Amino acid sequence: MSIAVKSQKHLFQIPENEHYLNCASMAPLLKSVEEAGLKGINKRRYPGHFVASNYFDEVNLLKKHFASLIHAAHPEEIAIIPSASYGMANAIQNVCPKKGGHALILQGEFPSGRLALERWCEDHAQELKEIGPGSADSLDGKALNQRVLEAIKPESSILVMSCVHWMNGIRFDMKAISARCQETKTLLIVDGTQGVGVSPMDVQEYKIDALICAGYKWLMGPYSVAMAYYGPHFHHGRPIEESWRNRTNAQAFSDLTDYGRIYIPMAGRYEVGEASNFISIPMQSEGIRQVMEWSPAAISSYCRNLMQPLYAVLKKNGQEVDPTHQSAHIQGIYPPEGMSPAKFSEKLAEKNIRTSVRGAYIRVSTHLFNEEQDIQALIDCMS
Ligand SMILES: Cc1ncc(COP(=O)(O)O)c(C=O)c1O
Known part of the structure; x- marks a missing residue:
């Protein structure tokens, strides 16, 4: 059984007002990862x-x-x-x-x-x-x-x-x-x-x-x-x-x-x-x-909870999410009718919502640095 984790946004440096729903492209650096890199640079200074x-x-x-x-x-x-x-x-x-x-x-x-x-x-x-x-x-x-x-x-x-x-x-x-x-x-x-x-x-x-x-x-x-x-x-x-x-x-x-x-x-x-x-x-x-330390199961469970309001909107739009066959951390969503995925992604970016276009979908991905307001910003934009 995994222990529930809370938002870990404080361990990253994500700019204010940014909704980074794009870990599937690249994770933002943890502060501790950055520190490990700086330590490495220091060590490398004099061999x-x-x-x-x-x-x-x-x-x-x-x-x-x-x-x-x-x-x-x-x-x-x-x-x-x-x-x-x-x-x-x-x-x-x-x-x-x-x-x-x-x-x-x-x-x-x-x-x-x-x-x-x-x-x-x-x-x-x-x-x-x-x-x-x-x-x-x-x-x-x-x-x-x-x-x-x-x-x-x-x-x-x-x-x-x-x-x-x-x-x-x-x-x-x-x-x-x-x-x-x-x-x-x-x-x-x-x-x-x-x-x-x-x-x-x-x-x-x-x-x-x-x-x-x-x-x-x-x-x-x-x-x-x-x-x-x-x-x-x-x-x-x-x-x-x-x-x-x-x-x-x-x-x-x-x-x-x-x-x-x-x-x-x-x-x-x-x-x-x-x-x-x-x-x-x-x-x-x-x-x-x-x-x-967080544990993959706990991260997955956090992401699944975070995605619930989005699932509800997708269901209303006729896109039912089947959790057995759908990961918690990545969700493909179709753009609104009549809009291309690229155009939709552009509209989202105007609101500082970072996603990626992959084929016919917008790929939305979450991690422990995401919070309810990130998903809410996406939902607001969808409607
Ligand atoms: C499934 C998958 N495999 C591999 C990669 C990266 O591949 P590479 O390390 O060869 O650049 C990505 C990057 O998006 C990926 O999504």
Whole structure:
């Protein structure tokens, strides 16, 4: 059971009169994350006392935090990477195609996974099958979940999907989907960028093969830090680059020209070169530490409560929200009749209401820095 949290707006620096309903684009920086960054800059000012362990300790702490957040069995199953696209490329290129098989992806999936999968399909002569909601702008999460389950077949080599749809907040039943993947021996690669940190995630319980998350949204990180979980399937794979710091002799700086051939265990081989960014890694660590202190379940519950008045308005407009298949923190809403999503977003921005346009919807997203008046401002503008 999660403990209820109250507004945490005081921990951020959000300008007066701004209604920031756009964490799905980028989180505002926590004051504590900013402080961690400044500390990193100070530390970096003079490197005279740096020792080898300085290059690894902060990274290891971040891996520990992320492993704990997603319930990975070992921090060694986590790799620190610069972006979701980097993590997707590492995972996807290590998937073996089934003979005469195909790859599956959600229609409208974020390009970071989609583009890597397109390349893999070309390289391995596998068909890329899209799982669509019927019409590109459907918000029927139940139907879409069902379509995903029906699409997974014994011939499916790989399924790449988000646990929460990045455009509209549709939530996927990862437990049911992964069970079907297990049954059909389909490798499951999940983009957790829009779900992890704000809804519970358990890679062991859900049996996810790889989970990739950019850190600058729901994990409260800076930018250019992402984290990947690579499960047992990937522990002996081939990384997209060959960084010296991912070898077992990496901490022996004087002997680096021994050119160590052994990778550090599990996911360590996939880590980006220069992963030990002295400024952004402690920032990301602090972001995840704070998220864990709040707890994803409590954040989700706060967002669900905040959204209730909006749900009531949507229902009046004929858009019923089904909480089983709709995340609490992201909601796609249609613009008023006769108005384009871009025009509606412009109108909202005139009232300092920050949202984003994604396909046919306005994407509204909330976090603990949002309060009732933010949702009320949106409702006032809608009417
Ligand atoms: C679902 C999803 N994945 C990944 C990203 C970011 O990808 P990358 O880190 O490759 O820029 C976003 C950004 O909006 C996203 O919504």
